[in-house]
Amino acid sequence: MAGEGLPVQLACRVLDVSESGYYVWRSRSPSLRELRHAWLTERIRQIHAASRGTYGARRVHAELTLGSGLVVWHGTVEMLMQREGIRGLPGNRRRRPIQQVPTAADLVDRDFHRDAPNRLWVTDITEHPTREGKVYCCVVLDVCSRRVVGWSIDSTQTSSLVTNALGMAIHNRRxxxxxxxxxxxxxxxxxxxxxxxAQESGLVPSMGSIGDCFDNAVIESFWGRMQVELLNRQRWKTRIELANAIFDYLEIFHNRQRRHSAPGMRTPIEYEKLYPTANWHKSPATRLHPTRGTSRSPRNSGRFTA
Structure with missing residues (x-):
């Protein structure tokens, strides 16, 4: 009340407190709790900025506890973020067109849990406009670690788009x-x-029911986050600009920096390090360097044609 211009004497009389107590409170040094909250707020700002402004309270809390080893309650993180107006990006719901082509059976049946990498991959295509025209991206995702193991970017939506992404995943993971x-x-x-x-590499094709996004929910969730965290955040001028941004999002941010809820708030590469002796990664060229051959820029990879 005094801060709003009311006389201190009048405010103390209304609230039934002593003037001396008020002045002692004003001159008191910040408490340990206030100092900790100020430090945590600054740390939260840094984590939120490092996540490119995408993390909400859940992933900020995971970064504080798992990434920095701090002991902090989830509610405290929510309170400090709300107090400072820091928030993650909301989800994005979009209806997808329905294909009327019955083919392979659904061998997954919405059970996306796997105990080790390379047991189940999911794949799909998305598109996004630029001033030059649309860019199409196909991704192959490992459901165990949520790692993007193969991708392809092109200006047209043809069968080569999906076969290139699948071929990259097969070459890197065997x-x-x-x-x-x-x-x-x-x-x-x-x-x-x-x-x-797929069949030449020993993979077994599986397809969900027609017109039901829940039968491929993992990849649909991935596209939803990518739309919110990258594609819809600005207007893209050229296909090359968007292709390079998608490459950076997939290989740098998604695989190496972003914490995912399914693998226990770890990054995909960090989670796969839990399997150091497993016989799931057979490629001789990538056994000692798990990311070799996967971090190629779309400008030089030959997967994108403007």
């Missing part, structure tokens, strides 16, 4: 025969080229 590759019933995934590439 999955055991019988591993599943799960997709929707899009014409690119039902094409002869994609089906043969």
């Amino acid at each position: 999955p055991d025969p019988g591993s599943l590759i799960h997709s929707d019933h899009g014409t690119r995934f039902t094409s002869w080229a994609f089906t043969r590439r």
Whole structure:
């Protein structure tokens, strides 16, 4: 009340407190709790900025506890973020077109839990406009670690878009025969080229029911976050600009920096280090360097044609 211009004597009389007590409170040094909250607020700002402004309270709390080893209650993080107006990006819901092509059976049946990498991959295509035209991106995602193991970017949506992404995943990971590759019933995934590439590598194709996004919920959730955290945050001038931004998001931010809830708030590469002796990564060229061959810029990879 005194801060709003009312006389201190009058404010103390209304609130039934002593004037001396008020002045002692004003001259008192900050408490340990206030100092800790001020320090935590600054740390939260740094984490939120490092996440490119995408993290909400849940992932900020994970970064504080798992990344920095701090002991802090989740409610404290929520309170400090709300007090300072720091918030994550909201989700984005978008209806997808329905394909009317019944093909492979659903071998996943919405059970996306796997105990080790390279047991189940999910794949799908998204598109986003630029001033030059649309950019199409296909991603192959490992459901165990949520790591993007293969991707392809192009200016046209053809069967080569999906076969290139699948080929990159197979080359980098060398999955055991019988591993599943799960997709929707899009014409690119039902094409002869994609089906043969999967079968030649020992992969078993699986497809969810027609028109049901929940049958491929993991990849749909991935696209939703990518739309919010990258694609919808600005207007893109050229295809090359957007392609480079997608490459940076997939290989740098998503795989190496972003904490995911499914693998216990770890990054995908950090989570896969829990399997150092497992025989799931057979590629001789990448056994000692798990990320070799996966961090190629779309400008030089030959996967993008403007």
